[in-house]
Amino acid sequence: MRLKTARKVGIRVLPMGEQTRLAAKVIAAHVEGFMRLECRVLDPMPPPDFALDPQRLQYDAGRIVEHLEAHCCDECVKVVGVLGVDLFVPVFSHVFGEARLGGGAALVSLYRLERTEEGRRSAPELALERAAKVALHELGHLFSLTHCSDPGCLMHFSGDLAGLDATRLLFCRYCRDFLPAFAARGQAVEAGLV
Amino acid sequence: MDSKLRILIVDDERIVRESFKHWFANAGHAVGAAASADEALVRLASEVYDLLFVDIKMPGKSGLELLEQVRQEFPEASVVIITAYGSIESAVQAMKMGASDYLLKPFKPEQLNLVLEKIIQQRRLSEQYRYLKGTLEQITRFDDIIGRSAPMQKIFSLIPEVAASDASVLLIGETGTGKELVAKAIHAKSRRAHYPFVPINCGAMSESLLESELFGHQKGAFTGAQQARKGFLEVVAGGTLFLDEVGEVSSKMQVDLLRVLQDKKVMRLGSRQAVTVDFRLISATSRDLAHQIAEGAFREDFFYRINVIQIDIPPLRRRKEDIPLLVAHFLEKLGHETTRKVDRISSGALEALAAYDWPGNVRELENAVERAVVLAKSRTLGQADFAFLQASPAGRAADATLKEVEEAHIRKVLADSDGNVTRAARVLGINRVTLHKKIHRLGL
Numbered sequence A: 001m002r003l004k005t006a007r008k009v010g011i012r013v014l015p016m017g018e019q020t021r022l023a024a025k026v027i028a029a030h031v032e033g034f035m036r037l038e039c040r041v042l043d044p045m046p047p048p049d050f051a052l053d054p055q056r057l058q059y060d061a062g063r064i065v066e067h068l069e070a071h072c073c074d075e076c077v078k079v080v081g082v083l084g085v086d087l088f089v090p091v092f093s094h095v096f097g098e099a100r101l102g103g104g105a106a107l108v109s110l111y112r113l114e115r116t117e118e119g120r121r122s123a124p125e126l127a128l129e130r131a132a133k134v135a136l137h138e139l140g141h142l143f144s145l146t147h148c149s150d151p152g153c154l155m156h157f158s159g160d161l162a163g164l165d166a167t168r169l170l171f172c173r174y175c176r177d178f179l180p181a182f183a184a185r186g187q188a189v190e191a192g193l194v
Numbered sequence B: 001m002d003s004k005l006r007i008l009i010v011d012d013e014r015i016v017r018e019s020f021k022h023w024f025a026n027a028g029h030a031v032g033a034a035a036s037a038d039e040a041l042v043r044l045a046s047e048v049y050d051l052l053f054v055d056i057k058m059p060g061k062s063g064l065e066l067l068e069q070v071r072q073e074f075p076e077a078s079v080v081i082i083t084a085y086g087s088i089e090s091a092v093q094a095m096k097m098g099a100s101d102y103l104l105k106p107f108k109p110e111q112l113n114l115v116l117e118k119i120i121q122q123r124r125l126s127e128q129y130r131y132l133k134g135t136l137e138q139i140t141r142f143d144d145i146i147g148r149s150a151p152m153q154k155i156f157s158l159i160p161e162v163a164a165s166d167a168s169v170l171l172i173g174e175t176g177t178g179k180e181l182v183a184k185a186i187h188a189k190s191r192r193a194h195y196p197f198v199p200i201n202c203g204a205m206s207e208s209l210l211e212s213e214l215f216g217h218q219k220g221a222f223t224g225a226q227q228a229r230k231g232f233l234e235v236v237a238g239g240t241l242f243l244d245e246v247g248e249v250s251s252k253m254q255v256d257l258l259r260v261l262q263d264k265k266v267m268r269l270g271s272r273q274a275v276t277v278d279f280r281l282i283s284a285t286s287r288d289l290a291h292q293i294a295e296g297a298f299r300e301d302f303f304y305r306i307n308v309i310q311i312d313i314p315p316l317r318r319r320k321e322d323i324p325l326l327v328a329h330f331l332e333k334l335g336h337e338t339t340r341k342v343d344r345i346s347s348g349a350l351e352a353l354a355a356y357d358w359p360g361n362v363r364e365l366e367n368a369v370e371r372a373v374v375l376a377k378s379r380t381l382g383q384a385d386f387a388f389l390q391a392s393p394a395g396r397a398a399d400a401t402l403k404e405v406e407e408a409h410i411r412k413v414l415a416d417s418d419g420n421v422t423r424a425a426r427v428l429g430i431n432r433v434t435l436h437k438k439i440h441r442l443g444l
């Protein structure tokens, strides 16, 4: 007979495309620091062809999330896919990331995060900070957090880069309290990054 | 107001419904979806929604047709129309038909957010409007409670104390004593003052009308329910509900109201979705509720729920020293409302007013003053201007029958004992059951 032991939730960051490895590592470091969860970077795999919409030349975020949830997650493993390609959901022109409330998989697209609003390349550190923000925001949704009205909080909804840059790399007091115990507490990195 | 909405997405494409649903769920809203206009109408009939996102192009009934029907039958729901790029004319038409906004698909996530913020803002404004209306009413009516007499002073000192608590209040007093004014004063001084004061006269409506007024109804809940309607229990949202003549509420309704007071939830007629409500209840009665309980016409458990704090409002004949003050107040008020310049009253007239019994209380006095002013021939009201007031029935004509005298006497004794049957029976020297029978027979 084997004793059942409760496994802790672990996060896997999946680089979808070679060029996203660095971003994946940065995201993993932030997840460990902010959520005190074990977080590993998986071997890269290319973004799935079936998600490419031939008319829009963008990838369908919903279909990739469904794919990852079917193949890479269980109740103890949540996955964050990091992509270099542009993502959309049917009603929106684009999304920076995608996750469903209480779901298993989240996505972050670097495509728009690496650019300025005018379309020029932005500084790499800024792009990585944005990727970390989007990843933590989407992970918040996986842990059942909804949007927050505090414009400085990571769970605040921002649809454009200006809004995203205006949020701080911090969960507000309330969102922190609502993150379940296993994902919460100790914002170790907080002091160094704001 | 809560910035979380109940949203219904109406689109024939499953994938569009899904992506909306996820986004709104992430934002913390409650979301439902319908694949056609007809399915949307079925859902609207059984559930409450604040906001609809409607695709303009759907097989079967179009989005515009749905919009038209929603505007008519569920006017409190806001509608946002979704249309494809290149069909801006239909969006314009939708706005003319009463849509709150439109979105051209695919749109930036930020745009959806802006639309939502705008809708929440609009809903908040209409709520503020209701609140402002409520406050204005308080300002103009609050100072109508007039009195220097000891019983009134006691009530004045009670009002702030009662207002500070959130307990249910029962006001007991004859008709015309100003129960609604006291209720308004309590509301105005309470933490709920920024929210509506909703008065309902339970005696003035049939049971079924009262039920739909209080609880609201879905479209088609009964014959004639052409539109869904919020009940007063929902409309009062945060404010004070004033149930006048609560003794007239049927036993069935007492049970329903008791449940609302316990659960703080209501369900519209024909709906299965409970809506949380928050209000303070003030009830009033001119009847002897204890007597009604004894007869089984009023539920004891309901009585204890509504009667946490009891305030007795004295009849005017018990505070006749307030009459000159009240007359002065009414004259001033009438001076603003009419062109007639009547601003004085003779001492003889005041004596006549003091001699009268005022079965209709302050309201009767106000009507009497108004009538006298209209008929007055000078700027001073004299005794003759009040000749229409009948002398108090007990001291009336020698040609009355024994029955008339008995009725008048019972009426007077009952009034003097504030409707307390036990006390009145003692004064009359008969037992309580006999008095009850007489009251019943005489229809008092």
Ligand SMILES: [Zn+2]
Binding pocket: A137, A141, A147, A157, B026
């Ligand atoms: Zn979000």
Ligand SMILES: [Zn+2]
Binding pocket: A148, A149, A150, A153, A154, A155, A156, A171, A172, A173, A174, A175, A176
């Ligand atoms: Zn927050």
